[in-house]
Amino acid sequence: MGVTQLIEDYALIGDLQTAALVGRDGSIDWLCLPRFDSAACFAALLGDEEKGHWRIAPSGGGPCTRRSYRGNSLILESVWETGSGTVKVTDFMPQRDRAPDVVRIVEGLSGAVPMRSTLRLRFDYGNIVPWMRRTNGHRVAIAGPDSVWLRCDATDRVKTWGQQYTTYSSFTVAEGEKVAFVMTWHPSHEPQPEFIDPYEGLEHSLHDWEEWAARCRYEGPYREAVLRSLITLKALTYAPTGGIVAAPTTSLPEEIGGVRNWDYRYCWLRDSTLTLGALVAAGCTEEAGAWRDWLLRAVAGDPEPTCRSCTGSPVSAGFPRRTCRGWAGTRGPGPSAPATRPSISSSSTCTARSSTPSIWRERRACAPSRRRGTSSSACSASWSPTGASRTRACGRSGGHAGTSCTPR
Secondary structure (H helix, E strand, C coil): CCCCCCCHHHHEECCCCEEEECCCCCCCEEECCCCCCEEEEEEEHHHHHHHHHHHHECCCCCCCCEECCCCCCCCCCEEECCCCEEEEEEEEEECCCCCCCCEEEEEEEEEEEEEEEEEEHHHHHHCCCCEEEECCCCCEEEECCCCEECCCCCCEEEEEEECCCCEHHHHHHHHCCCCEEEEECCCCCCCCCCCCCCCCCCCCCHHHEEEEEECCCCCCCCHHHHHHHHHHHHHHCCCCCCCCCCCCEEECCCCCCCCCCEEEEECCCCHHHHHHHHHCCCCCCHHHHHHHHHHHHHHCCCCCCCCCCCCCCEEEECCCCCEEECCCCCCCCCECCCCCCCCCCCCCCCCCCCCCCCCCCCCCCCCCCCCCEEEECEEEEEEECCEEEEEEECCCCCCCCCCCCCCC
C-alpha cells in the first residue's frame, strides 16, 4: 500500500548537506544520510511505512492542526490541538560540524497530551533492517557502514521499547514541559559520536538561518514569500563543495501516473542556473562563487570517454535505466532508477560536454539497490497561508519559480 499523503503535505528541513521531508502527520518519510546522494534510511515516501519513517505525534494520530517555519529559518513547527490539550513538535537539522543530526523537540502548550514516537529505520532505501541495541543509555542502530544513534533528554519520563524491528516511545507532555529527541548518523566503525545539546542546536540553527536571510535585498511585493523561497533554494546547496541539487528526492513522477519518475538528485546546469539567478538577484552572491568553483572542478580534464565528479574522479559515460520492483511509488508507477544517458551537447541540461556530475561522487542512480544513489530533481513550491512551504510535483520544462522543495 502506498503513501496516502500528497506531495504538498510535506515540508522540508535540512542542514545544507542533506534534507528530510516531514508530513503533516508528524512523520519523516524521506531522509538520505549522510548526504543528498546517499541511500535513504527513511523511504516511506516511495513505498509504505515498512520502507522507513519516523513519526512523532499525539497518540490519537491525525494531521497537525497548523504548522509553519519559525521566522526566516528552516525550523519547522507543527501544532496539534487535541481534546486533552495542545502540543507542538519542532523539527530541524542544525548545520553540522561533522555528523548529521535530526532534532525533534516536543513541547506542551496546554493541558496534557499523550504522545507516541515510532522509529522504523531501514537503510539502503528500505532494503536493510539494522540491528538495534542499547549503549550507555542510547539506542544504536547498525547495518554495515551506517549507524544511527537515538537519544532522548527525558528518559525518566519516556518509555521506550522495541517491537517488530521498530523502536517505540510513549510519554505525556503537560503545559510547559519539553521532551527532545536527537537522531545522529555516524560511520559504524568509528567511536561514539559527539552529541549536541538539542536546545543549543535550536538557537544556533535559528541564528544561522536568520543571519543568512538578512542578506536578502529584495524589497518588492510578497517579500515574505520570496524570502521563504530563497531559504528553500539555499537548503538545496551542498555546503562542502558548492554544488546545488535540483531536488533532494528521487522517483517522484513529473506527472501523476507518468513514467518519468527518475532519480534527479544531480547538479544540473540549467536548474542550478535558475537557482543562482534567484539567489544573486536577492543579493546572495557567495553561492554563485561557490557553484562556479564546483563547476570548474566538475568539468576539469578530458571529458571523453568519461566525465568527472566533484572530487575529480572519473565517472562512467552512461547508466542503464532500471525499474525497482516491489515499490508502490508515489500515486502511480513504482520508482525507477534511471540514469539519464549523458549528453555532450553544450546546450544540454547536463553539464556542458559531460554527463551529470553528482554533488560529491558519482554512484549508480538507483534508489532501492545495494548502492547509494546520486541525483537531483526539480519542483516548485507554492506558498502556504500558514507559512510552511508547500510543494507539488512538476516537470523539468520550465518555471522553477524561484522555489524548490520536494522534487521528484
